[in-house]
Amino acid sequence: MENVKDDWGMGTLAVHAGAEPDPLTGAIMTPVYMSSTFVQESIGVHKGYEYSRSSNPTRDALERAFAVLEGCDHGLAFSSGLAAIDAVLKTLRPGDEVIAGDDLYGGTRRLFTSLYAEYGVIFHFVDTQDVSAVAGALNDRTKLVWLESPTNPLMRITDIAAVAAVLDGHNALLAVDNTFATPALQRPLELGADIVMHSVTKYLGGHSDVVMGALMTRDAEVDAALRAHQNNSGAVPGPLDCFLVHRGIKTLPLRIKQHCENGMAVAAFLVSHPAVDRVLWPGLPDFENHEVAARQMRDFGGMISFTLHDDTIAAARKVCEGTSVFALAESLGGVESLIEHPALMTHASVPEADRKTLGISNSLIRISCGIEDADDLVADLKRALG
Secondary structure, X not given: OOOOOOOOOHHHHHHHOOOOOOOOOOOOOOOOOOXXXXXXXXXXXXXXXXXXXXXXXXXXXHHHHHHHHOOOOXXXXXXXXXXXXXXXXXXXXXXXXXXXXXXOXXXXXXXXXXXXXXXXXXXXXXXXXOXXXXXXXXXXXXXXXXXXXXXOOOOOOOOHHHHHHHHOOOOOEEEEEOOOOOOXXXXXXXXXXXXXXXXXOOOOOOOOOOOOEEEEEOOHHHHHHHHHHHHHHOOOOOHHHHHHHHHHHOOHHHHHHHHHHHHHHHHHHHHHOOOEEEEEOOOOOOOOOHHHHHHHOOOOOOEEEEEEOOOOHHHHHHHHOOOOOOEEOOOOOOOOOEEEOOOOOOOOOOOHHHHHHHOOOOOOEEEEOOOOOHHHHHHHHHHHHO
């Protein structure tokens, strides 16, 4: 790891993490090494690089940055968030059991149930807000606990440290999808998690121009196992994508600050609007587990979900299609604000009965507050809500 000081703040870390001056030219930005292979001085004698699937200097710099941001020694980059999750699941064997949050990104749940369940991995979906539910599903065959906090799309908050305490003494890893919070707001490894996952496509990249995933861990053995799957499966990002994300990370704390400020302003507006039934944002004092969020997060983020009193798809469609600043699109975490309808878009793969049980209703709308002026975001939603 490069010379990163322990007392540096997140803003300083984001600028300098993984960014060593190029030893050949002194370039302050890591060059984009657009090479698939590297010449060897003789067989097996080289400068640390053989083939870009296994390692690439631009990707290595980004992976060091990932590790620094999450406060650990090991970071891995993947071609997508799902590829990163897939690498974790590849460490399991038929008969192994996984405890997973019941409110997850639809693609994560689909990967669990449509692929790995078919391979003999057993999944138990529980509300991880209830630590006793995690404890009740835990047994000697449990090898992994997978959770999101905040969750997608219901913004539920899980006490990560409490779940880690339940797993103490058990041969099970705790993995946390930290996409919504980012390391600027929350560091799950410091709360007892073993693996942190990010859809880098979202806040870490921050500009809606790259698809990528990441894993971070403090455990050298876990890193070695994941790195073997990264190399063997080959789901790695290209050097130009790595360069773009490394550049995007440098402004992460500044962007997150604006996302949070806009989230607060928009949440306050939605709470006061007569057409809105519920507002799901961890920063609201009456939000379930608000006190947990306040304890383990530095701020509450720019992701908000809300429902309408008119709980129909038609009403939700009218709002989603009635904005001009908020773009109707899947994904989140970019500088531009987005709006989407989970039941028909990001979580359409979740069976309807499961969506109803979870509370993903017909009128549930999820928004990602970008970094535009807050007044413009509020005015846009006011027009759309009629």
